[in-house]
Amino acid sequence: MSTIRIRREDFDASAEIEALTKSRHDIGAVATFTGLVRADNGLTAMTLEHYPGMTEREIAQHVAEAEARWKLQGITIIHRIGRLLPGERIVLVAVASSHRGAAFEACEFLMDYLKTRAPFWKQEEHGVATQWVEARTTDDDAAERWRKE
Amino acid sequence: MTLLYFAWVRQKLGRGEEQIDLPPNIKTIAELVAHLRMRGGGYAEAFADPKRLRAAVNQEHVGFDAPISAKDEIAFFPPVTGG
Numbered sequence: 001m002s003t004i005r006i007r008r009e010d011f012d013a014s015a016e017i018e019a020l021t022k023s024r025h026d027i028g029a030v031a032t033f034t035g036l037v038r039a040d041n042g043l044t045a046m047t048l049e050h051y052p053g054m055t056e057r058e059i060a061q062h063v064a065e066a067e068a069r070w071k072l073q074g075i076t077i078i079h080r081i082g083r084l085l086p087g088e089r090i091v092l093v094a095v096a097s098s099h100r101g102a103a104f105e106a107c108e109f110l111m112d113y114l115k116t117r118a119p120f121w122k123q124e125e126h127g128v129a130t131q132w133v134e135a136r137t138t139d140d141d142a143a144e145r146w147r148k149e
Numbered sequence: 150m151t152l153l154y155f156a157w158v159r160q161k162l163g164r165g166e167e168q169i170d171l172p173p174n175i176k177t178i179a180e181l182v183a184h185l186r187m188r189g190g191g192y193a194e195a196f197a198d199p200k201r202l203r204a205a206v207n208q209e210h211v212g213f214d215a216p217i218s219a220k221d222e223i224a225f226f227p228p229v230t231g232g
Contacts, residue, residue: 035232048231049155049156050155050231051153051155051205051208051224051226053208054205054208054209054224057208057209058208058210079231079232090232091231091232111232114231114232115229115230115231115232116229117210117229118229118231118232119155119205119224119226119229119231120229120230120231120232121155121156121226121227121229121230121231122230122231123156132156132157132227132230133230134227134228134230135227135228135229135230136230139232
Protein backbone atom coordinates (compact mmCIF):
# COMPACT_ATOMS: atom_id res chain seq x y z
CA MET A 1 0.00 0.00 0.00
CA SER A 2 1.38 3.38 -0.91
CA THR A 3 0.38 6.96 -0.28
CA ILE A 4 1.67 9.92 -2.31
CA ARG A 5 0.70 13.44 -1.36
CA ILE A 6 1.81 16.77 -2.79
CA ARG A 7 0.53 19.59 -0.61
CA ARG A 8 1.23 22.87 1.12
CA GLU A 9 0.48 21.64 4.62
CA ASP A 10 3.08 20.35 7.04
CA PHE A 11 3.18 16.67 8.07
CA ASP A 12 3.62 14.75 11.31
CA ALA A 13 6.11 11.95 10.76
CA SER A 14 4.95 10.07 13.88
CA ALA A 15 1.33 10.13 12.72
CA GLU A 16 2.39 8.89 9.27
CA ILE A 17 4.38 6.00 10.78
CA GLU A 18 1.37 5.17 12.95
CA ALA A 19 -0.88 5.12 9.86
CA LEU A 20 1.57 2.84 8.00
CA THR A 21 1.84 0.31 10.80
CA LYS A 22 -1.57 0.38 12.52
CA SER A 23 -3.09 -3.09 13.03
CA ARG A 24 -0.17 -4.71 11.17
CA HIS A 25 1.94 -7.45 12.73
CA ASP A 26 4.08 -8.24 9.70
CA ILE A 27 6.12 -5.01 9.76
CA GLY A 28 9.45 -5.17 11.55
CA ALA A 29 11.00 -1.94 10.34
CA VAL A 30 10.03 1.56 9.24
CA ALA A 31 12.76 3.76 7.74
CA THR A 32 11.92 7.43 7.38
CA PHE A 33 13.68 10.37 5.77
CA THR A 34 12.64 13.95 6.54
CA GLY A 35 14.11 16.81 4.49
CA LEU A 36 14.28 20.28 6.03
CA VAL A 37 14.97 23.78 4.71
CA ARG A 38 18.56 24.83 5.61
CA ALA A 39 19.46 28.50 6.07
CA ASP A 40 22.66 28.21 4.01
CA ASN A 41 24.36 31.44 2.92
CA GLY A 42 21.71 33.66 4.46
CA LEU A 43 18.75 31.88 2.89
CA THR A 44 15.54 33.41 4.26
CA ALA A 45 12.88 31.33 2.47
CA MET A 46 12.42 28.77 -0.30
CA THR A 47 9.48 28.35 -2.68
CA LEU A 48 8.78 24.96 -4.23
CA GLU A 49 6.98 24.69 -7.56
CA HIS A 50 5.94 21.46 -9.30
CA TYR A 51 4.26 20.05 -12.39
CA PRO A 52 0.84 18.87 -11.21
CA GLY A 53 -0.01 15.50 -12.68
CA MET A 54 3.48 14.60 -13.83
CA THR A 55 4.82 14.78 -10.26
CA GLU A 56 2.34 12.19 -9.02
CA ARG A 57 2.92 9.95 -12.06
CA GLU A 58 6.69 10.13 -11.77
CA ILE A 59 6.66 9.34 -8.03
CA ALA A 60 4.15 6.51 -8.54
CA GLN A 61 6.47 4.93 -11.13
CA HIS A 62 9.37 4.94 -8.68
CA VAL A 63 7.18 3.63 -5.86
CA ALA A 64 6.19 0.74 -8.15
CA GLU A 65 9.87 0.15 -8.97
CA ALA A 66 10.77 0.11 -5.26
CA GLU A 67 7.97 -2.36 -4.58
CA ALA A 68 9.28 -4.59 -7.36
CA ARG A 69 12.88 -4.46 -6.09
CA TRP A 70 12.30 -4.92 -2.36
CA LYS A 71 9.70 -6.72 -0.26
CA LEU A 72 7.86 -3.78 1.26
CA GLN A 73 4.73 -3.48 3.38
CA GLY A 74 3.97 0.16 2.74
CA ILE A 75 5.31 3.48 1.46
CA THR A 76 4.27 7.02 2.32
CA ILE A 77 5.69 10.01 0.44
CA ILE A 78 4.67 13.57 1.26
CA HIS A 79 6.29 16.48 -0.60
CA ARG A 80 5.39 20.02 0.29
CA ILE A 81 5.07 22.90 -2.16
CA GLY A 82 4.80 26.66 -1.73
CA ARG A 83 6.91 29.00 0.39
CA LEU A 84 8.84 27.43 3.27
CA LEU A 85 11.08 28.99 5.91
CA PRO A 86 14.40 27.67 7.32
CA GLY A 87 13.75 24.75 9.65
CA GLU A 88 10.48 23.79 8.00
CA ARG A 89 9.93 20.26 6.74
CA ILE A 90 9.96 19.76 2.95
CA VAL A 91 9.67 16.05 2.30
CA LEU A 92 8.87 12.79 4.07
CA VAL A 93 9.64 9.31 2.78
CA ALA A 94 8.54 6.45 5.06
CA VAL A 95 9.06 2.83 4.06
CA ALA A 96 7.75 -0.17 6.01
CA SER A 97 9.17 -3.66 5.60
CA SER A 98 9.68 -6.89 7.51
CA HIS A 99 13.37 -6.15 7.92
CA ARG A 100 15.52 -3.03 8.14
CA GLY A 101 17.71 -3.68 5.10
CA ALA A 102 14.89 -3.36 2.59
CA ALA A 103 13.39 -0.38 4.44
CA PHE A 104 16.68 1.56 4.51
CA GLU A 105 17.56 0.81 0.90
CA ALA A 106 14.13 1.55 -0.54
CA CYS A 107 13.94 4.81 1.43
CA GLU A 108 17.29 5.96 0.00
CA PHE A 109 16.35 4.79 -3.51
CA LEU A 110 13.11 6.80 -3.39
CA MET A 111 14.86 9.95 -2.12
CA ASP A 112 17.53 9.70 -4.82
CA TYR A 113 14.82 9.52 -7.48
CA LEU A 114 12.73 12.29 -5.95
CA LYS A 115 15.81 14.52 -6.24
CA THR A 116 16.57 13.73 -9.86
CA ARG A 117 13.30 12.78 -11.58
CA ALA A 118 10.27 14.26 -9.78
CA PRO A 119 9.42 17.63 -11.39
CA PHE A 120 9.96 20.02 -8.49
CA TRP A 121 11.91 23.27 -8.60
CA LYS A 122 13.18 25.39 -5.73
CA GLN A 123 13.54 29.15 -5.74
CA GLU A 124 15.62 30.54 -2.88
CA GLU A 125 15.18 33.92 -1.26
CA HIS A 126 18.15 35.71 0.25
CA GLY A 127 16.45 38.80 1.62
CA VAL A 128 15.01 40.54 -1.46
CA ALA A 129 17.19 38.61 -3.92
CA THR A 130 15.80 35.41 -5.45
CA GLN A 131 17.48 32.63 -7.40
CA TRP A 132 16.53 29.22 -8.77
CA VAL A 133 18.43 26.30 -7.30
CA GLU A 134 20.65 24.56 -9.87
CA ALA A 135 20.50 20.77 -10.11
CA ARG A 136 23.55 19.04 -8.63
CA THR A 137 25.52 16.37 -10.44
CA THR A 138 26.11 14.62 -7.11
CA ASP A 139 22.36 13.99 -6.97
CA ASP A 140 22.49 12.49 -10.49
CA ASP A 141 25.37 10.25 -9.39
CA ALA A 142 23.39 9.13 -6.32
CA ALA A 143 20.43 8.12 -8.48
CA GLU A 144 22.63 6.52 -11.15
CA ARG A 145 24.21 4.01 -8.75
CA TRP A 146 20.85 2.19 -8.43
CA ARG A 147 21.05 1.42 -12.16
CA LYS A 148 24.40 -0.34 -11.94
CA GLU A 149 23.36 -3.08 -9.54
CA MET B 150 -0.87 21.63 -28.62
CA THR B 151 -0.45 22.67 -25.00
CA LEU B 152 2.89 24.08 -23.91
CA LEU B 153 3.73 24.31 -20.21
CA TYR B 154 6.64 26.19 -18.65
CA PHE B 155 8.08 25.90 -15.17
CA ALA B 156 10.55 27.67 -12.87
CA TRP B 157 12.82 30.23 -14.64
CA VAL B 158 11.49 29.24 -18.06
CA ARG B 159 8.02 30.37 -16.93
CA GLN B 160 9.45 33.57 -15.48
CA LYS B 161 11.39 34.51 -18.62
CA LEU B 162 8.30 33.93 -20.78
CA GLY B 163 5.89 35.62 -18.37
CA ARG B 164 3.45 32.73 -18.70
CA GLY B 165 3.08 29.16 -17.49
CA GLU B 166 0.91 27.79 -20.28
CA GLU B 167 -0.15 28.47 -23.84
CA GLN B 168 -1.83 26.76 -26.78
CA ILE B 169 -0.11 26.75 -30.18
CA ASP B 170 -0.80 25.23 -33.57
CA LEU B 171 2.13 22.98 -34.33
CA PRO B 172 3.70 23.92 -37.69
CA PRO B 173 3.64 20.79 -39.88
CA ASN B 174 7.41 20.79 -40.48
CA ILE B 175 8.18 20.43 -36.74
CA LYS B 176 8.58 16.81 -35.71
CA THR B 177 10.78 16.78 -32.61
CA ILE B 178 11.37 18.63 -29.34
CA ALA B 179 14.65 20.03 -30.72
CA GLU B 180 12.82 21.49 -33.73
CA LEU B 181 10.15 22.97 -31.46
CA VAL B 182 12.86 24.60 -29.31
CA ALA B 183 14.40 26.19 -32.42
CA HIS B 184 10.94 27.37 -33.53
CA LEU B 185 10.13 28.94 -30.16
CA ARG B 186 13.55 30.64 -29.98
CA MET B 187 12.72 32.41 -33.27
CA ARG B 188 9.89 34.27 -31.54
CA GLY B 189 12.52 36.52 -29.97
CA GLY B 190 12.26 38.43 -26.68
CA GLY B 191 11.82 36.20 -23.64
CA TYR B 192 11.60 33.16 -25.92
CA ALA B 193 15.01 33.84 -27.45
CA GLU B 194 16.40 34.11 -23.93
CA ALA B 195 14.61 31.09 -22.40
CA PHE B 196 15.43 28.78 -25.32
CA ALA B 197 18.92 30.16 -26.05
CA ASP B 198 20.78 27.22 -24.51
CA PRO B 199 18.99 23.86 -24.89
CA LYS B 200 21.55 22.25 -22.55
CA ARG B 201 19.97 24.15 -19.65
CA LEU B 202 16.50 22.80 -20.51
CA ARG B 203 14.65 19.55 -19.99
CA ALA B 204 11.42 18.47 -21.66
CA ALA B 205 8.44 16.24 -21.04
CA VAL B 206 5.88 14.94 -23.53
CA ASN B 207 2.53 13.99 -22.02
CA GLN B 208 4.10 14.08 -18.54
CA GLU B 209 7.03 11.75 -19.32
CA HIS B 210 10.67 12.87 -19.37
CA VAL B 211 12.03 12.78 -22.93
CA GLY B 212 15.20 13.61 -24.84
CA PHE B 213 15.30 16.41 -27.41
CA ASP B 214 15.11 13.92 -30.27
CA ALA B 215 11.67 12.77 -29.08
CA PRO B 216 8.89 12.94 -31.69
CA ILE B 217 5.95 15.26 -31.04
CA SER B 218 2.47 15.60 -32.50
CA ALA B 219 -0.28 18.20 -32.53
CA LYS B 220 -2.26 16.87 -29.54
CA ASP B 221 0.67 16.51 -27.13
CA GLU B 222 1.14 18.28 -23.82
CA ILE B 223 4.74 19.47 -23.88
CA ALA B 224 6.57 20.97 -20.93
CA PHE B 225 9.90 22.82 -20.76
CA PHE B 226 11.76 23.31 -17.51
CA PRO B 227 15.22 23.40 -15.91
CA PRO B 228 16.74 20.22 -14.41
CA VAL B 229 14.59 19.28 -11.42
CA THR B 230 15.57 20.12 -7.83
CA GLY B 231 13.10 18.42 -5.50
CA GLY B 232 13.59 16.54 -2.23
